Amino acid sequence: MVKYGIVDTTFSRVDMGKYAYDTIRREDPDGEIIRYTVPGIKDLPLGATKLFEKGADGVITLGWVGKTKLDKYSYLATSIGLIQAQLLSKRHIMDVTVHEDEVEESMLLALAKDRSTKHAANLVKLVRDGGSSLSSMAGKGIRQGYNNAGQILSED
Amino acid sequence: MVKYGIVDTTFSRVDMGKYAYDTIRREDPDGEIIRYTVPGIKDLPLGATKLFEKGADGVITLGWVGKTKLDKYSYLATSIGLIQAQLLSKRHIMDVTVHEDEVEESMLLALAKDRSTKHAANLVKLVRDGGSSLSSMAGKGIRQGYNNAGQILSED
Amino acid sequence: MVKYGIVDTTFSRVDMGKYAYDTIRREDPDGEIIRYTVPGIKDLPLGATKLFEKGADGVITLGWVGKTKLDKYSYLATSIGLIQAQLLSKRHIMDVTVHEDEVEESMLLALAKDRSTKHAANLVKLVRDGGSSLSSMAGKGIRQGYNNAGQILSED
Amino acid sequence: MVKYGIVDTTFSRVDMGKYAYDTIRREDPDGEIIRYTVPGIKDLPLGATKLFEKGADGVITLGWVGKTKLDKYSYLATSIGLIQAQLLSKRHIMDVTVHEDEVEESMLLALAKDRSTKHAANLVKLVRDGGSSLSSMAGKGIRQGYNNAGQILSED
Amino acid sequence: MVKYGIVDTTFSRVDMGKYAYDTIRREDPDGEIIRYTVPGIKDLPLGATKLFEKGADGVITLGWVGKTKLDKYSYLATSIGLIQAQLLSKRHIMDVTVHEDEVEESMLLALAKDRSTKHAANLVKLVRDGGSSLSSMAGKGIRQGYNNAGQILSED
Numbered sequence: 001m002v003k004y005g006i007v008d009t010t011f012s013r014v015d016m017g018k019y020a021y022d023t024i025r026r027e028d029p030d031g032e033i034i035r036y037t038v039p040g041i042k043d044l045p046l047g048a049t050k051l052f053e054k055g056a057d058g059v060i061t062l063g064w065v066g067k068t069k070l071d072k073y074s075y076l077a078t079s080i081g082l083i084q085a086q087l088l089s090k091r092h093i094m095d096v097t098v099h100e101d102e103v104e105e106s107m108l109l110a111l112a113k114d115r116s117t118k119h120a121a122n123l124v125k126l127v128r129d130g131g132s133s134l135s136s137m138a139g140k141g142i143r144q145g146y147n148n149a150g151q152i153l154s155e156d
Numbered sequence: 157m158v159k160y161g162i163v164d165t166t167f168s169r170v171d172m173g174k175y176a177y178d179t180i181r182r183e184d185p186d187g188e189i190i191r192y193t194v195p196g197i198k199d200l201p202l203g204a205t206k207l208f209e210k211g212a213d214g215v216i217t218l219g220w221v222g223k224t225k226l227d228k229y230s231y232l233a234t235s236i237g238l239i240q241a242q243l244l245s246k247r248h249i250m251d252v253t254v255h256e257d258e259v260e261e262s263m264l265l266a267l268a269k270d271r272s273t274k275h276a277a278n279l280v281k282l283v284r285d286g287g288s289s290l291s292s293m294a295g296k297g298i299r300q301g302y303n304n305a306g307q308i309l310s311e312d
Numbered sequence: 313m314v315k316y317g318i319v320d321t322t323f324s325r326v327d328m329g330k331y332a333y334d335t336i337r338r339e340d341p342d343g344e345i346i347r348y349t350v351p352g353i354k355d356l357p358l359g360a361t362k363l364f365e366k367g368a369d370g371v372i373t374l375g376w377v378g379k380t381k382l383d384k385y386s387y388l389a390t391s392i393g394l395i396q397a398q399l400l401s402k403r404h405i406m407d408v409t410v411h412e413d414e415v416e417e418s419m420l421l422a423l424a425k426d427r428s429t430k431h432a433a434n435l436v437k438l439v440r441d442g443g444s445s446l447s448s449m450a451g452k453g454i455r456q457g458y459n460n461a462g463q464i465l466s467e468d
Numbered sequence: 469m470v471k472y473g474i475v476d477t478t479f480s481r482v483d484m485g486k487y488a489y490d491t492i493r494r495e496d497p498d499g500e501i502i503r504y505t506v507p508g509i510k511d512l513p514l515g516a517t518k519l520f521e522k523g524a525d526g527v528i529t530l531g532w533v534g535k536t537k538l539d540k541y542s543y544l545a546t547s548i549g550l551i552q553a554q555l556l557s558k559r560h561i562m563d564v565t566v567h568e569d570e571v572e573e574s575m576l577l578a579l580a581k582d583r584s585t586k587h588a589a590n591l592v593k594l595v596r597d598g599g600s601s602l603s604s605m606a607g608k609g610i611r612q613g614y615n616n617a618g619q620i621l622s623e624d
Numbered sequence: 625m626v627k628y629g630i631v632d633t634t635f636s637r638v639d640m641g642k643y644a645y646d647t648i649r650r651e652d653p654d655g656e657i658i659r660y661t662v663p664g665i666k667d668l669p670l671g672a673t674k675l676f677e678k679g680a681d682g683v684i685t686l687g688w689v690g691k692t693k694l695d696k697y698s699y700l701a702t703s704i705g706l707i708q709a710q711l712l713s714k715r716h717i718m719d720v721t722v723h724e725d726e727v728e729e730s731m732l733l734a735l736a737k738d739r740s741t742k743h744a745a746n747l748v749k750l751v752r753d754g755g756s757s758l759s760s761m762a763g764k765g766i767r768q769g770y771n772n773a774g775q776i777l778s779e780d
Binding site: 082126141150 | 348
């Protein structure tokens, strides 16, 4: 049985953890799910690490980033930290991030839901089914939160 | 009994350590509190690590960042270092940062007090009560230093 | 027998993994090739690490980066992580990156193919033949994805 | 007896190592002082680490940063490295940095002297007297290289 | 006998490895020199680490950086990685970098030669003669690739 971890934040304006939970539950009804809530994005790497300590085989983190230059620096530091947490644990962290300024506010909920759902499904595939489970989609221009960009095909 | 660490700086223009101390004392009267003061933000990661060496279960750091581009680079380096210190110790650092230019000077004291107080309470919750203690607030758009942004709710 | 790893993404709009595979197969017909597909660039460092755990002697990662400032921060975090993954494993990761905005869209396929192919050949040389295998090309202004810039020669 | 380390650079246009040395000698006449000179700021983290290997209990580094965007990136990389060196050694590095463009050239000498002197005194306090030695100055808006900014006091 | 490592790139438009080699050979005729060539700057940290594994006491890396914003991000990631490689090996990496846009193209060869030569000499001094070998030059405003900036002297 696979154990999945979900880390979300109180800063986020959308309850992305719920979408991640529902998706993992649906995609792997036999899986175990453990959760952790932290204040903001810079707390996510430690939150994920805590769930690895409790036996999670893979984790999804759900970050929400404000509009200012400083928020973006926090995003950069967090991204570096989430990669480092993966290298130390040798386990996947699906790093879902919604930037408050990437779409108009009326679109944020749909974007956050779509991205959380698709990456939660990615987590199940990678952790339960292994590194070739996404290979049929490689190079296909798949997007989370937006329409797929699609593959650029050669003319021949 | 939980042991809490507080690291503040001589650079800060507000005595945020006092607010953090009073909050932890009020939220967990039985807790032990140890303190460390360093010159500036780039010294915070080592300061927190020193308190972990002395047995702190979790630490709050209280940083104050100047207005220049270089101050912001120092903020970025510090943020990366604080995350790394957490990954090495596997314990939380609540990273409180006030940027001298994020509000007008007359508002800085109130902002610093609010942020220090709220994150000190977050520290107590996470360290004493565990990773589900904040879960009822997940995705609610909670803010420290500002009014809460609130949750974006679906129409259905 | 050398074991090569290929990590590609579903985000990429060109199937660069195919070009890398074909090149490695052609350059070292006796080599073993293992593959891993992840959603996006920030997942590449862990993907490469997974292949090192499975015995890869060297890995090529195939990243595709969007146009926004945030995509570029993700690129920076990924680059730092890929270097760190190399330092931890003491094995090479040839880090192929295509930025969606570095040429016009009609040129992206050719660029991605050229860069993937040339760096896959570099990987075979470095991993199979060692650190002097590229020495005859040192300082020659070699480029992947563009025409070679060429060497600046002294007049004497 | 405490052992202090000083790392300076040949790039610096002011002999800050001398001010640091004189200050440590005056503040702790019984202390031992060991020194290391490197070419530029990116060599400081290793220089400090070398002195930790020789038994230094704490180190002061004295960096000088040029005016260009690239110099600032080097500053950022160095800052990250100096924090990492502290986390690995669990000992303090007082990171003194003078940016060639932060004041007019005629003011640089005085700034560099003031900053080196004050941070050398901070080093002695922290390393010899411990983490509460600076606590009476916490939140007081202390500056090195400039006049103190002072504390923002509440009206009540 | 000291063992020196040289890592250069095929991306570079000047054969800086040759200048480094000739300098080390002249400055320390008894030294052993080992070499490694990689494609580009992001491969330098691993290249240096490989030479440390082969017993190098110190390494010089010779990087060439393009003109774009992304090239500069690669420079930043590389700088962080080179510092990290030093902290892990506890040995020096003299990090020579030439930015293609720092001078006019006609000046690049002279700059690259000067910088490679001077830093190769620095490497010999630091590795063979130790951390005080450059101390007589501390704070003197020494430059590589440009004229020395010189020391700012006090009037008294």
